[in-house]
Amino acid sequence: MTRPRVTDRARRNRLSRRHRLAADTRATSVVEAAESMVGLHSTTPSTVYLAAWARIDGFTPASMDDALYVDRSLVKQLAMRRTLFVFPRDLLREAVGAVGPRVTASERTNMLRDLRRSEWCTDPGGWIDAARTAVAAELVDGVTLTSSQIRERLPEFNRTVIVSPGKSYGGASPMLPRIINMMSAAGDIVRGPNSAGWHMSRPSWSSMRDWLGEQLDPPDPATAYAAMVRRWLASFGPGTETDLVWWLGSTKAAVRQALAQLDIVEVELDDGSVGYVLADDVVSPDDDDLEPRAILLPELDSTTMGHKIRDFYLGPHGEHIFDRNGNGGQTVWWDGRIVGGWYRDDDTSIRVHLFEKLPAGARRAVDDRANELTTWLGGAQIRPGYPAPFVRGLRGQR
Incomplete structure (x- = not known):
């Protein structure tokens, strides 16, 4: 059977409208903007604010700060490709469920490798588990601490390892920040108050449960992957398997399993490759041309x-x-x-x-x-x- 065709022009029109860049689809709130994008990038501190400015008329940094630090309707989370994103709460659960176990396991593997090379560490796995427990114990009852404060409170775990020995970029690497990153990816802890300006980052850490006021309770990875892929197709589709593997920082196997759970249609793209769209999204009013902007x-x-x-x-x-x-x-x-x-x-x-x-x-x-x-x-x-x-x-x- 001949696949339906979605042209490059239609794909660009979809992105413009669904990503809140077109004049008639502007977002009305930072949560709406983040939801539309399946999360906003936030690795560079200013990016999430400038991304909101590009999509919301009259946007001010205060509205983002309120969502992040006052009502906490948006949350910063290490997720796809070990990149920091800002997610609405429902999306946060899915992102942690899908990506968290993979990133957490990778971070642990890397730490185990470096600890095994360190003369001071005789039980790498036990040391990681003990450090993780110690950090969690410091962040109880709503306490928030910076990474430096955590290191000061836990001198017995404030140890270093040598990474990339003999390389110009190698040297001593402190382990507690890496423990914190692993716990962040797992959804145990979360970036809380920022003591710097909106275009800088100086976060304190909180337990995820205390910050949200409830247990995160992410879905199982297969369910979460399917949910994330569905959201991506609705926002970015049509796209290819290669696109999804890249965006998720995942494997082909995980993407194929997620696609198999969804009602999707294969479409032909202008470059001759096969793309995927949700079954009810093969043809959309969003394909229509719009005024250049x-x-x-x-x-x-x-x-x-x-x-x-x-x-x-x-x-x-x-x-x-x-x-x-x-x-x-x-x-x-x-x-x-x-x-x-x-x-x-x-x-x-x-x-x-x-x-x-x-x-x-x-x-x-x-x-x-x-x-x-x-x-x-x-x-x-x-x-x-x-x-x-x-x-x-x-x-x-x-």
């Missing part, structure tokens, strides 16, 4: 990072935006495609660097949006954690 997205934005095979919105510009590890920098979009990047100049203005020539009206719209971002940022000194290759090239020309 200038969009500025931050580094590691969920839209930029949602697919592994990105040509339908990235075109030939990958070398300018993505580094060798697959981290996407700050992007300029026009008519649903990446057409350039942006950066903050020394005078705190937002500057645009286009990778292709745009019509005069489009260029004016891009410049107007850059000016809006300059005004919105004010004096905030945002610093990219993963500068795009084009930014490094510009710096080399100065």
Whole structure:
């Protein structure tokens, strides 16, 4: 049978509308924005705020802070690809259930390897379990502590190991922060209050149960994977198996098992590959054309990072935006495609660097949006954690 076809144009239109970037589908709250994106990236502290600014008219950092730290309707969690995301609570359960066991096991394996090489540690597995219990005991009854405070309170576990011996990037590595990362991935503890500004990160840690006021109770991995894949297809689809494996940081086996549990349809994409959509989403009003719009997205934005095979919105510009590890920098979009990047100049203005020539009206719209971002940022000194290759090239020309 001939597969239904979903064109690149239709895919871009879907992303624009479903990712709250189109004028008629803007989000009305930070929770709605995060839900629409199956979580917002937050590895770089400013990213989640700039991602919300791109999707919510009138957005202010205070509304994100309230959701994260006051009513706690959004929660930061280490999840897909060991990346920090901001999730609504229902999505948090699924993310921890699907990704948590895999990341936790990987973190434990890496620690065991390094501890076995350390002369001071005679029982690596027992040491990890004891350290984990000790950290949990410090974070009881609503107590929140920074990583430094935890290390001060647990001197007997504040030990170091040598990683990558003989390498220029090797050296002493403290173990307690790694224990904390493992416990975070497992959903035992969570990033709580941030004592720095919105564009910086200085978190305190809390037990997950105390922070939420209830037990997290994630579903089993198979159920959680199916739920996460369904959400991704509804937001990012159609997409390929390769895209899903990339996005989840998972295995083909896990993705195929999840797809087998869902009512999906295979579709043909413009590059000739096979994509998947939910059965009730083969044809959608979201496929229809919409007015071109200038969009500025931050580094590691969920839209930029949602697919592994990105040509339908990235075109030939990958070398300018993505580094060798697959981290996407700050992007300029026009008519649903990446057409350039942006950066903050020394005078705190937002500057645009286009990778292709745009019509005069489009260029004016891009410049107007850059000016809006300059005004919105004010004096905030945002610093990219993963500068795009084009930014490094510009710096080399100065």
